[in-house]
Amino acid sequence: MLLGLAHAVSCGTGRDRAGPPDPHADALARLRAFETARRDQTDFRTLPTSDEILGPDPVAIRRLPGSPLLVGVLRGRSAVVLLDAELQELDRARTPASPTGLAVSPAGEVFVSGELEAAVARYAPSGGRLLPMGTIPVDGVHSIRAMAYGPEGILHLVEDHDHRLLTISLTGEILDGADSPIGLGPRIVVRTAGYVVVNCVLSHEVVVLPVDARGVPRREAAVRIAQNGPFWAIDAVEVADGLLLAMGGVEDHPLDRRQGSFGYIDSFAYVYRVSGTPPTAQRVVALNASALGVVTPKVVSLSADGGRVHVRLVMEARLDDGRAVLADPLLDAWVVDEGRHERVVPVADAGAVPARSLESRVGEALLFTTLIAPWNRTKGSVSRFTCETCHFEGYVDGRVHDPGRGDVRVTTRPLLGLFNNRPHFSRALDPDLTAMVHNEFRVAGLRSRHDPWFAIGTAQAPWLAYLGVGPEPLSPEMLRRALMVFLMEFTHRPNPAVLGRSVWSAEERRGAEIFRDGCEHCHEARLVTNRPDSRVPFGEWERLTMTRQGPIVWARDTYEKTGVVPYVHEAGTRVPSLRRLYKKRPYFTNGSAADLDDVLRRAYVSHGSFLHETATPGSLDGASRAALRAFLDLL
Structure with missing residues (x-):
């Protein structure tokens, strides 16, 4: 029963017929022996979940009002940290498990929510400390993905288990949203004075809702901005005639697989204006960000200065001198934009858990950056992309793709949990991780005019040094092994529906x-x-x-x-x-x-x-x- 329920293809890397002998057969044999030995040694009953072993994972940072200090959340450590202007940690406090939501009130109160708990924690920064001020329980939810503070003294929460936007008081009373989904996969919520804006990754839409005097969304007046694929980041500012929105997302075009690779999946920066009576949305900018070297942007910042609009794809907080700061979960660091170059400040994490291997960190970079196909171009259907373009945070993008095989249509499937789930993908043509990873390199860079059996190092990608890569280039075999190691560790996160329980109803x-x-x-x-x-x-x-x-x-x-x-x-x-x-x-x-x-x-x-x-x-x-x-x- 339930066959095909969630199944789909990833990159369709397997081949229908055997081709000529692979010139890299010896290297692949070594990789396959490594995979077999690792599987034989693994107890899949107790294999750690990825949230326990993939580092501190800083996912958000905010500036405290009227202060040079900042607060950030560490998803992998279930912690909130207080930072000085140089990003040095002053204090750390426990948060709800796997925190991803961070909001700061105009008075400086800090709110943090987690994906694995139904509560919001409150903190008061004081004297270089973060003082816990209790929690706000939220009934009827399994997890909280993100939140925004409303000036009426309320919180807007989104949760992606039941796909809802909830508005709650600071005592936990649900004021709106308990019964109705807002869209599929709500991941981000932004609040302005008169609007609340939600990004729904799986239904590929941004929902703009005006709020009433209590801050409760007026759902009957919602404006929905939809496109062919997901948006990954949003920001909003109010202007004289309505609302301006900036989004980072995939190209608004069906994915084209007819060339055997991936077409029309460049990353774009969009600007929309919502105005009029009744309000409607108009796209005013669609900029190919991939052509500028910005691929899969997951942070966007919007500001309006008179008749000029400024969009930045890399800012979460701003320092007094105008420098921008970003939380970077890949580097496990806070990144400061110094203008012509960046400054990377690693999260203080000594002794928290055993250090990750270099292979695991490089493998993560292969999945979430352009490192797997660094020479891809952008022109027409030819695109620069990351695996995350179709696998948001390693899961899915909600799209139904045409793989170029007649009437066949397929959905995306998660990349988590592959180690004990072979052969891979719907057609099961990749018998193991070795074959799948080798084929992924081939198909990802198929139209790059470059051999997929390549070496790369800090000379070509200087940022690899932040992962611990030394002066010697990473060989083609090392790159494939690194991606395999990461996928072996890229296990499913806990299901919030079972946490805190031990028996079935x-x-x-x-x-x-x-x-x-x-x-x-x-x-x-x-x-x-x-x-x-x-x-x-x-x-x-x-x-x-x-x-x-x-x-x-x-x-x-x-x-x-x-x-x-x-x-x-x-x-x-x-x-x-x-x-x-x-x-x-x-x-x-x-x-x-x-x-x-x-x-x-x-x-x-x-x-x-x-x-x-x-x-x-x-x-x-x-x-x-x-x-x-x-x-x-x-x-």
Whole structure:
């Protein structure tokens, strides 16, 4: 059951037919031996989640009003830090787990929220310290992705589990938004005097809502700015005739795969004006940022000075002398724009956890920068991009792609959890990480006019020195091994739906039983997809699903045909993993199911057979669908 639910292709790197012998076969044999040994030594039940091992991850920084001091949040350390004007740490305090939300009131009070807790922590900076001032509980949510402070003394929160924008008082009372999604994958919220603005990554839209005198959004007056792919960053300022918006996002064009690589996925900076009665949005600037060397911009800053508009793609806070400061999770550092060059201030992190390997850090850079294809160009369909262009934070972009294979349409799939989930992607043509990574280098730079078997070092990419790369270039084999090491460590983050719990509810248990009887013959409870002996008996499901790791893959290494057509392979589609389904929208390989309720309404079970898509109405009753939905939410 549920075959194809979240499955899709990544970069479609496998080949349909064997080509000539690979001249790099010896290097690939060494990489494959390394991968095999690493898998044999790994206990996938207890493999740490990536939020525990990928460094301090500074993700936001803000200036305190009327002060030279700044505050920043460390996602990987569940901490908020107080910094002086030179970015030196003065104090550190505990936050809700995995913090990503940071807001500062005009009076200087600091608010921090986390993806793994349903609470907002409050702090009062005083005398070079961050004094904890209690927490604001938020009922009915699993996590909080981002927030903004409203001058009415309220907070606007976005959470991407149920896709909502919530407005709460400082005591935790929900004033608006408890019942209605704002869009798919809300990740950023910005507040101006008269508007609240939300970026929804998976539905590819920015939602502009005027607020009333209490600061509550007027949802009936919302303006939605949509395009073909995701926006990654937003900012807003009010002007005399309305609102100006700046966004960083992908090129507003369908992804073109007909050349065997990736076309029309350059990064762009956009400026929109929202004005008029009723208000409408007009695009006034669309600038190819990739052509300027800025790829996948995730921070944007907008200011208006008379008739001039200034857009910066690299600022989160400004110092007294005008220098801009950015939180950089890749470098695990605060980066100061000194004008002609940058100054990198590493986060103070000595002794927090064992240091990451150089391979892991370089592998992360290969995924989240242009390092995997540094010679790509931008002209027409030819694009400069990163893997994150289609895999936001390693997950998905919500798009349905045309891979250039007839009527086949596919959704993006996550890059987390690949180590124990092979063969890879919908067509399962890459049998292991070695093959997948080698092919990713080829397809990413296919139109760069450059050999994908390249070495690179600080001479070509000076910023690699900040990761610890020395004067010797990284060889082609070292680069591939580095990406493999990172993907081995790039495990799923904890599911907030299970944290703080150890047992299933009665409805979740009923859903697990329905899944066991109708779904698990395809979505097997394996710890390693291509190892039948790793299948977990039903009696252990509860304990494992309620851990931080949630390690069961819920997949196997076979093809199946369940009615979701056209099939990506003559044998069907490889059975996909069901881990962290709330991060993956839309569903099915072809993206035809908008949500899990849509998936379950279509499910047809009869006499031991199962179809996801059929002309016959679905056969699950309402209670069974609700129970299955509750169980799937735990995975």
